[in-house]
Amino acid sequence: MKRNKEFANRLHALVPKFAYVPQEDRFLMNPGSLKYRFNVIGVGVNGQEHIQVTMLEGRCTIHGVYDPNPSSVEAARHLKAQFTSEPLMAYETLEAACNDPAVDGLIICTPNFTHLDVLKAAVQSGKHILLEKPMATNLRDAYEIWQMAQNYSRVLQIGLQYRYKPIYVEAIHEARERKSLGEIKTITILEHREPFLDKVKQWNKFSKYSGGTLVEKCCHYFDLFNLFAGSRPLNVYASGSQAVNFKSFEYGGEKSDILDNAFVIVEYANGIRANFNLCMFSPMVYEELVLCGDEGRLKASEGFNGQAHSQWGSYLEVICTPEKTSRVTTPSYPEAIENTGHNGATYYEHLRWIEAMDGQPTTAATPEEGFWSVVVGVAAEESVKRGEKVLVRELLEANGLGDLT
Ligand SMILES: NC(=O)c1ccc[n+]([C@@H]2O[C@H](COP(=O)([O-])OP(=O)(O)OC[C@H]3O[C@@H](n4cnc5c(N)ncnc54)[C@H](O)[C@@H]3O)[C@@H](O)[C@H]2O)c1
The missing domain is CATH 3.40.50.720 (NAD(P)-binding Rossmann-like Domain)
Structure with a gap:
């Protein structure tokens, strides 16, 4: 048939x-x-x-x-x-x-x-x-x-x-295609969640195996920063610590050394500023995005807190200056797809992968985009260690990579 x-x-x-x-x-x-x-x-x-x-x-x-x-x-x-x-x-x-x-x-x-x-x-x-x-x-x-x-x-x-989570699909559409917010000036992402889960051989408790929390987990958010900014990161300032999680955790005689909270500020070549707020000792899984442009502001969020009295669905609002329409939406995929994990994003990543195999153009993350998400994460980890702003150009040169910015 x-x-x-x-x-x-x-x-x-x-x-x-x-x-x-x-x-x-x-x-x-x-x-x-x-x-x-x-x-x-x-x-x-x-x-x-x-x-x-x-x-x-x-x-x-x-x-x-x-x-x-x-x-x-x-x-x-x-x-x-x-x-x-x-x-x-x-x-x-x-x-x-x-x-x-x-x-x-x-x-x-x-x-x-x-x-x-x-x-x-x-x-x-x-x-x-x-x-x-x-x-x-x-x-x-x-x-x-x-x-x-x-x-x-x-x-x-x-x-x-993550670019295929419903809230980010819609936010990318509003900001980059529909241009509802005018010119974006600032980007904020917040992730408050539970600690890293147990893993086979507990590799995610050690920076040398994971790259550190700001590389391992947060490369997702830095990929989104890079996408929304549409520009190269110039410098990164971050402050963070291991305040609560795995402070007494040892595996194979080694102590865990990963951050569980951080603030990260990224300045882009086109003047856009981004900031990220991470807390990994919150009894919930919650993400929030705020984009501010010269013609409007977008706020989106998703998550769950495990408490019956307060379940959070996906939410997205676009509040524009009076000459444009504003709206509130609840972006979603079919439940069976969302339940596969990451609000269905992995399922849609697979659709894009299959399309790319079929020779069709794709919006999925390329190795170049993957590289730049790692750049912001590594710069943020480095900034926490040094206690000062890290210039991306200098960091790349120190790693023998020349000026790629
Ligand atoms: N895209 C996302 O949202 C997302 C979510 C979770 C994990 N990840 C990534 O997926 C990867 C795996 O993470 P995980 O959470 O599944 O970890 P995990 O520890 O649950 O699973 C890793 C598996 O790899 C196996 N393994 C280890 N070394 C191997 C090797 N050399 N060859 C074959 N198998 C090997 C382990 O035995 C284990 O079964 C990591 O890179 C992680 O960052 C991505």
């Missing part, structure tokens, strides 16, 4: 009460023939999210995984089995997972400090690649990845998918 542009809801195919409809009778619920097969390298919490969105989306499948931790592989096996009876391939080596001719794309979700080495093996395959954020823990590795990508003939996308 051929499906053109009819309204189709692939998600219905996964609703148990429709399981009785034989495959040959599926039309609206038929995702079409299988497009691509992917292998996932590293199947902890994030790798599993990629498995879930791939299977939910339905046009592609997860062929296999490589992960040295048996319980991660077991979790991946269990997850795939919820969608299909086809067994999950578990590879013995990274090279075997990368080079299986049955597979079209590789999704790399290993800890941050392993990204460069894993990617070096992955590019030998010539397959499409989705590399998780932050692309690296330091500037030299991030730059090397960017340069590798420039000579790579297949898609190499970076997992900075």
Whole structure:
């Protein structure tokens, strides 16, 4: 059966009460023939999210995984089995997972400090690649990845998918396409959340493995800063500390050294100023964006606090000067998609990845954009250590990268 542009809801195919409809009778619920097969390298919490969105989306499948931790592989096996009876391939080596001719794309979700080495093996395959954020823990590795990508003939996308959260999709549209706010002058992002979760070998408690909190987690927000500013960061001033979390945490005889709160100010070449406020000892998961332009102000937020009396939905308001309309909206995706994690952003990142494989233009994060998100994060970590403003040009030169600004 051929499906053109009819309204189709692939998600219905996964609703148990429709399981009785034989495959040959599926039309609206038929995702079409299988497009691509992917292998996932590293199947902890994030790798599993990629498995879930791939299977939910339905046009592609997860062929296999490589992960040295048996319980991660077991979790991946269990997850795939919820969608299909086809067994999950578990590879013995990274090279075997990368080079299986049955597979079209590789999704790399290993800890941050392993990204460069894993990617070096992955590019030998010539397959499409989705590399998780932050692309690296330091500037030299991030730059090397960017340069590798420039000579790579297949898609190499970076997992900075927050730009596909509903509030940011709409904010980007208002600010950059619709230009509702006039010229943007200031950007504020706030993230208040719980501490970092447990990880396999607890790599995220140590800056040398994660790049530090402002690289590991906050590269998402610095990617958004860079997008909204549409300019290069000139300098970064940050103040932060490890005030509450993991102060007594030790692993393998080493003490945790990650920030749990910070204020970061970024000045851009075009005069736009951005500031970021992080607190990771809040009993909630909450993000807020405020953009101020010369013709209006946008405020958006999303999150949950786990308290029954006060659930927060996604919210976005645009308040304009009187000659324009103002509005309040509640941006969202279907519940089944939002529930896959990150308010559905990973699902939409996959759609963009598939489109890019099909040769279509994409809005997904490029290795160059991934690099600049790491630049702001590394500069912020450095500024906290030094207690002074860090000039991006000097930081790049000190890392042997010349003036890229
Ligand atoms: N885009 C996002 O919003 C988002 C969210 C969470 C995590 N991440 C990123 O995903 C990556 C993984 O994070 P996580 O939270 O899933 O961590 P995790 O510790 O839960 O999982 C990592 C997995 O990788 C495996 N692993 C370690 N070294 C490996 C190697 N060399 N080859 C293959 N597998 C290996 C571990 O055994 C583990 O199962 C990190 O880069 C993290 O920053 C991104």
